[in-house]
Amino acid sequence: MAVPVLPNSSNFLGVALVINRSRDGPRFVFHYPPHIPAVDARPSSRGTDSDDLDDDDALMDRISNPAAGASSGSLPKGVDLANWNHDDHLETESGSQIVPWEHVGGFPTRDLESILTPPRAYDKKLFSVSLDQLCVASYPICVPENGVWKKKKRQPKSRPSLSTRAGGGDDGIGTSRNGDSPVLAANIPQIETHDMADEPLGQEAIDGPEDGTNPEEKKSGMTMFNLVFILNPNKHETKELVDTVYFHIIRKIIKAYKYAQQRSDFVWKESKRILQLKDKGREDKTRLSVLWRQILETSSLASSMQDIYEAVRANKIAALQLETPEGTVTHSVQIPVPFHLPDIPAADDVEAEGLRGLWVTTANNFADLDMATIDDLSFLDKTFALLLLYDEKKIISELQADGDDATNAMIEFVRLSKPTTSFHSIGQGPSLSPAQVRKYAQHFIFWRRAIAIPPLHARDVYIMSPNSKTSTLPLASQTWAKAFPLAPPLPNFLAELSTAPRPYKFFAPSKNHRPQYLQMLAWLMRGGWVTQLCTFAYVVVWPEIQYEVDYQIEADEIKNAKNPSATDDSASSPEAPTSQGSSFNGSDFGDADEEADRERASSAAQGSFASKSRPSSPASKADEDESLILSPSASAAPTDPLERSVSSLPPLPEARNPNESIAEAARLTRLADRRSRAHAEHAAQHARKRAPAATDHPSQNLEAAHLAHLAPYIILDAKKATGKESMYLSAIGRRFKDARVRASWPVFWKYFNGHSALERVCLMEDLKRKEAWALLTAMSEHLITVRHW
Structure with missing residues (x-):
């Protein structure tokens, strides 16, 4: 990671x-x-002759010594620069001072100030x-x-509200593409932030000094x-x-x-x-x-x-307070930190120790989404809810103290936000629009008041997080006992979650206890103690379906070889007559070299045929007889398909030896015979194969003799399937007997990529959870699943 x-x-x-x-x-x-x-x-160069140092070495030697310019011989006896505490002043024997604040990072400030x-x-x-x-x-x-x-006078500008500041710029919305949603860089509660645009705000900054002098005259x-x-x-x-x-x-x-x-x-x-x-x-x-x-x-x-x-x-968040004569200027900045991790930090990684205790999940990984989906982030509303990291009453009191124009709307959002309610559900209510819900959620997430999680549900499975910070377990156990006095001890409850993972509702003693147990689950998620165990799927193609698709592909090839004009429109044109009789497509059973030889032979033969038909050309009796057979002007039409195709080509002016023409024609005949035999053998071999037969459970049909050479095939991303993989998916879809399942198969297979949790299919497709799982269960014959966070 x-x-x-x-x-x-x-x-x-x-x-x-x-x-x-x-x-x-x-x-x-x-x-x-x-x-x-x-x-x-840098190692000291005091033992080096100064004449051997060039200008650059001399400069670096000077600025690398804390007491540059004062040799050790000029210091009082007993003073050691190596053990100088950099808090006291040092005085040389000549009376000069070595001031502690004039050396920063091992460099004299008089050199740094020029460089910086x-x-x-x-x-x-x-x-x-x-x-x-x-x-x-x-x-x-x-x-x-x-x-x-100071800048020139501008029109007075009122202080922008939160909704105005959220429009853009450095103090507005900033977008993060490392697998997270956009974040709103607005103010945290109780911290007043002015718009730090290039133009100054406030009447004092606009009108200039109170003494009436022109600021442009004062440099x-x-x-x-x-x-x-x-x-x-x-x-x-x-x-x-x-x-x-x-x-x-x-x-x-x-x-x-x-x-x-x-x-x-x-x-x-x-x-x-x-x-x-x-x-x-x-x-x-x-x-x-x-x-x-x-x-x-x-x-x-x-x-x-x-x-x-x-x-x-x-x-942490840095809150600045600059006390100016015109009032206090406040501003808050921070480096956005991840509130979740897709993987567990290595045990020996010292730098990752600070990431212990973060929520570990792959729910926020959107690297596999196409750009059209990334540009439209409304799908996040359906799959995420807001989990407040602080008490709701405390956040509301902070918002009320801030007194912003958007305070009332944000307070309403906090009251409606529950870890079991998605953003989409909140946006469907009468109080807030979907755009407001998304904006306020981004605000609280960016300023570390909340995190976005998949909505908690009693039917989902939760386990103890492998990234939990167990060193704080004793203190967390005390807080847990105060918050939920009737609940099992925290260590016992965490152990029970991971010993035998099962839907969370089974841990509640009764249905009436579920709301309290969901609050306990939210507390555990807030502290990074638990994570959701999700199910991910790939499409598996069983040998029976592979054989069916391969059999159909082979049958189509034989059919197309018998009648190439039915599938290759480019083989015929309005100017050239269509060949009759048997003809074979060289691209089906021959190589490119043989096809090229055939074209060259046809061209050469036509050149010689054209030269024989000219009256001025002398010819022997044998040549005349052969011309009666091969010449396009002969009264008897050729009966061989190859001869008919050759005769249809336009004449070429180039002359050719008649013996070579005869040899080329014979060669073409041999090639045609070879292809004909290959086609016949291929068709006969296909006819001897066993016709595919669909069974109710192809996953169990692995011992048949005609399937012994095939192994199950896994499609890593069904959404990106092409070629034979797309044919596999279509063949699987035809196997479903239920029309609802058959119609849902092309819709659902985009989630079968090993990255999309099946628990969120119901949210993405606006289906009831029970209905979505019924459809997935009907497809389970052709899915292979894994479980992780």
């Missing part, structure tokens, strides 16, 4: 902000966490640089060409800012990790920063405040940990960088 590459504590080292100033040049503003250690530092301020060509583009083992990714934002961050002191993500990925995972962080985190965070900068010069003002605190800390020799605590308490920009780092490395 391919585990998605996500940021974690090992490959995501930190985040930093670099700005470029119009007068003083680039400046490394802030980074978090306070200490970003070097990873696989790319030219304007990288404005609003992915900027990625590799520094030894480190990789940095960012999305630089440059000031507009006029040097002013900004900052020409660029760059939020940099410092990564340490495995070599084969670099591109995937960079793309994931860039598309889901970096671009959306920068959009929020850019909005705040255009609205109130937020990034520049916060950067100046942080740089002033760092300069003061340098003078006072403030410890790194103390200084960073002061900065985080003072600057909301620095605090947002801390929130980004902590949330992204823990794979």
Whole structure:
């Protein structure tokens, strides 16, 4: 199984902000966490003669040493750079300071700030640089060409509602094609998100400063800012990790920063405040940990960088709160994580340990669907229901506190959403339309408030999930006992589910207990403790049906060989007379070389025949006699079919030796005789075969002598069957005696591919469960089934 590459504590080292100033040049503003250690530092070259180092080696040697520019001989005695805690200041014997926050990832910040301020060509583009083992990714934002961050006046624009924001863009709907449904990147409850479009929102940003000065006359002191993500990925995972962080985190965070900068010069003002605190800390020799605590308490920009780092490395939702003079700008970003897995992570895969406890299923795998089905995702409404991951009352209270225009509709959706009710059923009611149901479901799924599961049903089979996180079983058992005090203990109940899998309704003491037991099942699904055991089918073609199809194909070939004009319209044309008598199609029993020889012989013979018919050509008595037999102008019509077909060809001007013509004609006769004998033998052999006879149970007819050379054949995907496989399916369909089953066979066989669960056929075809299983049972003679999640 391919585990998605996500940021974690090992490959995501930190985040930093670099700005470029119009007068003083680039400046490394802030980074978090306070200490970003070097990873696989380049070996020291202190023992190498400096004359032997080229310019590139000298540069890398300088930026790879934490105390570049200060040799160990200039440090006080007893100071060891290798054991430096990067919290205290160091002072050389010459009086210069080595400041701990001026070294990030093993590189001096004065070198990094130059590297991480790319030219304007990288404005609003992915900027990625590799520094030894480190990789940095960012999305630089440059000031507009006029040097002013604020834009020109625009018409006032009201704050968009949730339904408006869901229309598209980075803050609207984003589509995922790794086997999942589309997701709605709207706001989580209690988190206010402004539309971070390029144009600023709010009357203050539109009308300019309150002092009445024209913002275009005041140039900004900052020409660029760059939020940099410092990564340490495995070599084969670099591109995937960079793309994931860039598309889901970096671009959306920068959009929020850019909005705040255009609205109130937020990034520049916060950067100046942080740089002033760092300069003061340098003078006072403030410890790194103390200084960073002061900065985080003072600057909301620095605090947002801390929130980004902590949330992204823990794979959680990062909620930003930028305190600007015009008000708080809030924005939430996240990397969508899978809520299900198609397979079990390997036991020795350390990186996949975080995926333990996820729901394991193949129900959300749509890789085999054609593009027409993928473009129309309405079929998901029939096969999925919403399972809330939090208490319904808690989610409703959060929605009520949010106060959005769509709050009432979303609250109604939460109340109607049950893990036993499909989206299709909810959309058929009077309260919500199918489009609203799908949109709100995508909203809750994307923001980790719910997951989509096949509707729970008491007749389905559920087992303990092989991917369950058993290390949390003691704590989960206590929660289970509080939620369901009358239920069996959780370990016992899980063991009973997997010991003898059977429909879930048999675990309930009575029919009245089923609603409570379905609630227990929803609790188990929510925690990834159980998964559904589904049935998947392939079409199996038994030898009896194979023999029937092969027998019919052979009979048709013999029939077509006897009368080729009945099946090959291209053999006759209006200009050429139709041959009479016996004639054989060379493509049936001969090879291509013999057919080509026959055509060349016919052409050669016609050339010689034409030359003999000319009056000026001298001829002997024998030639004249032969011309009476072979020439098309002879009074006696040819009696041999081959001669008639040859005589019908147009004359060719090329002359040919008459002896060669006779030899070619004889050769053609031999070929015709050979084909005639082959056809006769083939027809006789077919006549000796036993005629196929249909039995009631072809799966049991395996010992007959005429079937001994055949083995059962499995069609891997009946929907894509062509050629002989399609003939097998048609032959099976003719075997069903019940007209309803015979009519349903072409409809159902698209699910016989080993990937579509038979438990969902009733949902897809709008049939009652009992009726769908009755039809599948009638077809079971020709199906081979497997069971898994």
